Amino acid sequence: MKTRENSTRNISIIGTGLSAIFAARIIQERSDRKVILFDKARGVGGRLATRRSENGKFDHGLQYFDIESISGIPEIQELIEKEIITSISGSNRFFAPGGMTNIAKYLLQNYQINKEHKLTSISSRDKGFQISFENGKHYVCDDMILSSPIPQTLEILENSQVVISPDTLGCLKKLAYDMCLVVMVEANNKLEKKKNELGLKVGNAKISWIGDNHVKNVSDTVNFYTIHCSPEFSLDNFDKSDDKINEALDIELQSYFHEGYRILSNHKWRYSIPKSFYQLDTSLVLESDGFLGLCGDIFTNGRFDGAIQSGISIAKKYLTYDF
Ligand SMILES: Cc1cc2nc3c(=O)[nH]c(=O)nc-3n(C[C@H](O)[C@H](O)[C@H](O)COP(=O)(O)OP(=O)(O)OC[C@H]3O[C@@H](n4cnc5c(N)ncnc54)[C@H](O)[C@@H]3O)c2cc1C
Structure with a gap:
């Protein structure tokens, strides 16, 4: 009791x-x-x-x-x-x-x-x-x-x-935790990935994940993608301005969004995923x-x-x- x-x-x-x-x-x-x-x-x-x-x-x-x-x-x-x-x-x-x-x-x-x-x-x-x-x-x-x-x-x-x-x-x-820089984009083309996949795991030095917000019904608008930067890129660039971060990612982003893209928002996770x-x-x-x-x-x-x-x-x- x-x-x-x-x-x-x-x-x-x-x-x-x-x-x-x-x-x-x-x-x-x-x-x-x-x-x-x-x-x-x-x-x-x-x-x-x-x-x-x-x-x-x-x-x-x-x-x-x-x-x-x-x-x-x-x-x-x-x-x-x-x-x-x-x-x-x-x-x-x-x-x-x-x-x-x-x-x-x-x-x-x-x-x-x-x-x-x-x-x-x-x-x-x-x-x-x-x-x-x-x-x-x-x-x-x-x-x-x-x-x-x-x-x-x-x-x-x-x-x-x-x-x-x-x-x-x-x-x-x-x-300790990994840092994660996030870029949110509206693209002019669909990301090439299997239909219905929630996103694409990317083995790129700068980018680790591209999430598809339309497939998840998070966004009604098509081609709204969340880009998670790799832990290494995030650590090296964490204190830079959003403009500088976006500039450093431009070539990679163009390779996925070859018809063009617009960055709508940025976010910085100082503590994203634990590494110990x-x-x-x-x-x-x-x-x-x-x-x-x-x-x-x-x-x-x-x-x-x-x-x-x-x-x-x-x-x-x-x-x-x-x-
Ligand atoms: C980019 C990213 C990708 C991820 N991907 C995955 C995935 O694919 N699969 C998966 O399973 N998990 C993933 N995770 C991890 C998952 O999100 C976490 O494991 C989980 O949400 C952690 O919950 P939590 O309660 O431990 O911490 P949190 O959600 O971090 O909660 C801590 C809370 O404390 C508050 N707080 C902090 N300091 C103070 C203060 N001084 N005063 C008042 N409030 C304070 C914060 O605002 C926050 O609300 C991901 C996380 C991130 C960031």
């Missing part, structure tokens, strides 16, 4: 990406504890990201995903039934017609979310926390889960009154007065299914935590 103290606890979850979404849902479904989410961005979803531009839309983060290891999770079945996600028949590549952000919007529709709240520091307060945001706001909570990419989490913890053991800190500091992983567990609880947990795709496999598993993992630890 839940103690009164446990049932009245409240938890702040930082982030609204997949791991945060599933942490929030498990806690809310299985307890009376109050859940509130915060995100630094204007929208929800984190790397589930869709951008509108002129007369069409682009998925500019996650492109497609595998649900084999998570198909038994009720939310995944619900997303399929509601046609928020689907796959091309015969393929195990799932995607979201209408855009990846719709997954987050659907799953978070009944949650309290504070957007445009970038967490900057955490301090101890009455066996819980006071959390401070870049916009000058402060909140008090009993417990916390941070789902931000680990370098961003470490930045927050460095500004905070949280003591991390040297071993754990050493492990976390080794974790936390090997010890699928989430992490830090020692603190209240519960302070970390989750995210870097604790598993760096993908859609892994982010969900990490969110579920930290929620279960929270619900069984001995305060």
Whole structure:
């Protein structure tokens, strides 16, 4: 039976990406504890990201995903039934017609979310926390889960009154992600690829993937393509202006879009896909007065299914935590 103290606890979850979404849902479904989410961005979803531009839309983060290891999770079945996600028949590549952000919007529709709240520091307060945001706001909570990419989490913890053991800190500091520069184009010709393929894996030094937003029903307009640059090109060019990046890609883009193309938007992912992983567990609880947990795709496999598993993992630890 839940103690009164446990049932009245409240938890702040930082982030609204997949791991945060599933942490929030498990806690809310299985307890009376109050859940509130915060995100630094204007929208929800984190790397589930869709951008509108002129007369069409682009998925500019996650492109497609595998649900084999998570198909038994009720939310995944619900997303399929509601046609928020689907796959091309015969393929195990799932995607979201209408855009990846719709997954987050659907799953978070009944949650309290504070957007445009970038967490900057955490301090101890009455066996819980006071959390401070870049916009000058402060909140008090009993417990916390941070789902931000680990370098961003470490930045927050460095500004905070949280003591991390040297071993754990050493492990976390080794974790790293590839950068990914993204270019969103409207082309005058169709990309040459197999019909119905969601995109083209490219073995080019500068480009690694060209995603077709029309085939995925993300964009009504044809020939809306998302270009993911290779990790090497992204690293070398990350701090350059969009104009310089676009100029450096021109010859490659012309080879795919030989009838011409227009760049409608650019995006920079400083943390796109993990290139090293936390090997010890699928989430992490830090020692603190209240519960302070970390989750995210870097604790598993760096993908859609892994982010969900990490969110579920930290929620279960929270619900069984001995305060
Ligand atoms: C370009 C790209 C391509 C990808 N391709 C694939 C693919 O093909 N298949 C696949 O399975 N996976 C792919 N992924 C990976 C997949 O998107 C991730 O594994 C998953 O979305 C990560 O979820 P998460 O919850 O761990 O992190 P995130 O989605 O990154 O969520 C972290 C959240 O924390 C918020 N945040 C960060 N700092 C703060 C702060 N200080 N205050 C408040 N909020 C903060 C962020 O805004 C974000 O909402 C891709 C990712 C990218 C970027």
